[in-house]
Amino acid sequence: MKLNSPLNKGEVALVGAGPGDASLLTLAAASLIADCDVIVHDALVSDDIMAMADPDAALVFAGKRGGKPSASQDDICETLVKLAQENQRVVRLKGGDPFVFGRGGEEIRALAAHGIPFRVIPGITSGIAAPAMAGIPVTDRTVNASLAFLTGHEAEDKSRMDWQALVAAFPVLVIYMGTRNLPKIAAKLVQAGMKETTPVAVLHAVSLPHEQQDYGTLADVISGQLMGVSPAIVVIGDVVDERREWRNLPLSLKGEGLA
DSSP, rough: OOTTTTOOOOOOOOOEEEESSSSGHHHHHHHHHHHHHHHHHEEOOOOOHHSSOOTTTTEEEEOOOOOOOOOOHHHHHHHHHHHHTTTOEEEEEESTTTTSSOOHHHHHHHHHTTOOOOEEEEOOOOHHHHHHHHHHOOOOOTSSSOEEEEEEGGTTTTTTHHHHHHHHHHHHHHEETTTTTTTHHHHHHHTTTTOOEEEEEEEESSTTTTTTTEEEHHHHHHTSSSOSSOOOEESSGGGGGGOOOSSSOGGGGOTTOOO
């Protein structure tokens, strides 16, 4: 089976929509989005990508936004199962990549438990794409030999994170959904031994017309001078200072801010 082969009736494809710009979709993603019966989509899928859907396809919103009413994961899984059992050809469309903080694992387990055929179409994860579009190399041999991806939810009281071990092992951090808890994260990192002068980038909607880039340091985050716009990818580490602008953005979008 080719990844871009037409879906069979009763089949579900978990499709990564990438960081937002439709030109960054994979060929398989573009093909399946344009040829399916139902699209169950997240809030972070861009309008340009949604416009690629077949006009006759049903669109089911299943977005999750922090602090706002949203569908539960159980409800989303039940919806996918129900649609497949109705012999619909279903695309589950997720921002970034389905398996990078996208709960794709929970969805394929639900589908498998009901004997529903599925396929996975990887997408460019935002933790790689957003820094790249901003000219930030998440790995640079002059800076780091390791890199950690984490979710901003780990700053909550029931965190599973060993912050001291994290700081000791990883000079560069890429944080998904990090803006709401960014002051807590910055404080925990400094308490764990990271320097207050460590550079920080907060990257919102990068690759889309309304993108915003904000720069500063952990000290700026802790003091409230650097907040950024949610949702965003946060990059922490000296690679932020290695950024080079390459897209000739309008001055208002360059986000030099506190840099």
